[in-house]
Amino acid sequence: MTGTPPPAPQQIDTTRPHPARVYDWYLGGKDNYPVDEQLGRQIMAIDSGAPRAARANRWFMQRATRLLSRExxxxxxxxxxxGIPTEPNLHQIAQGTAPETRVVYVDNDPIVLAHAGALLRGTPEGVTEYLQADARDPRSILEQARGILDLDRPVAVSLIALLHFIADEDGAHDLVGTLVDALAPGSCLVLSAMTADFEPENVRRGIDAxxxxxxxxxxxxxxEMGAFFTGLDLLEPGVVSVADWRPELAEGESDLGPGPVSLYGAVGVKR
Structure with missing residues (x-):
């Protein structure tokens, strides 16, 4: 069963760059505007590896989903x-392994909402839904998700390249803690987030931009990344650069080339 149609999108501001569209531009997508390309090129002038990082992050999501679905x-x-849909999307990977898989996507961005229909083309046996909700309100997300997912059974929660947009003082740890507390044992937390550990000066200048x-x-x-997994069992290899997380699960990935990728990724299991 595929999801119900999402609500009509709100007005999209194309006069200011937007992180989701810049990310889409890095991935070679078409759902971006000149202002997004301009910022993307500005970031690349600081760190030419930004598109590599975007690809590595996307591939981390795919590998983590394969592992959780298969193993x-x-x-x-x-x-x-x-974020803006980029194939293969999470549900395509998960339902490719198990067609009965239930997937709920959540975002609060009119840009993502405008493309949400692409996220709802799941398998007839499974469920694919899109919820319009703010990541900073995890209780609302859980309340809505309960109508689609059985939270008494294991759920994998993915926060891919999200937490670097939420400072600790703005509730990043409360967000993760609220989600994990609501999950059944055997559930998993999948995170990726930016780090300055590898290229501190480039990352600092990118943050400034x-x-x-x-x-x-x-x-x-x-x-600091590992602290989000307090009380969870980290799967091997723990908190590592997304490019180095379980490379044996790669399918269809190209060579990233040498150099660090300034995002950490990890998967934890609730006891």
Whole structure:
């Protein structure tokens, strides 16, 4: 069963760059505007590896989803901060392994909402839904998700490249803690987020470029990233650069080339 049609999108501001559209431009997508390309090129002038990082992050999501679908038997996914659809999407990977998988996408961005129909083309046996909700309100997300997912059974919660837009003082740890507390044992937390551990100066200048556009951006250390998994069992290889997380699960990935990728990724399991 596919999801119900999403509500009509709100007006989209094309006069200011937007992180989701800049990310789409890095991935070679078409759902971006000249102002997004301009910021993307500005970031690339600081760090030419930005498109590599975007690809590596996307591939991390795909590998984590394959692992959870194939090896842990997870059949429910809650993807928060979904972003503009880029195939293969999470539900395509998960339902490719188990067609009965239930997937809920969550975002609060009119840009994502405008493309949400592409996220609802799931398998007849499974469920694919899109919720319009703010990541900073996890209780509302859980309340809505309960109508689609069985939270008494294991769920994989994905926060892919989301937490670096939420500072600790703005509730990043409360957000993650509220979600994890509501999950059944055997559930999983999948995170990726920006770090300055590998290229501190480039990342600092990139943050400055986003901040000048009114966008909050936070880089976290390996220890700070690991703190989100307190009380969870980290799957091997733990908190590592997204490019180095379980490369044996790669399918259809190209060579990233040498150099660091300034995003950490990890997967934890609730006991």
């Amino acid at each position: 842990t038997g997870i059949r429910q996914f809650l993807d928060i901060g979904t 986003y901040t000048a556009q009114g966008v909050t951006l936070v880089a976290r250390s390996r220890a």
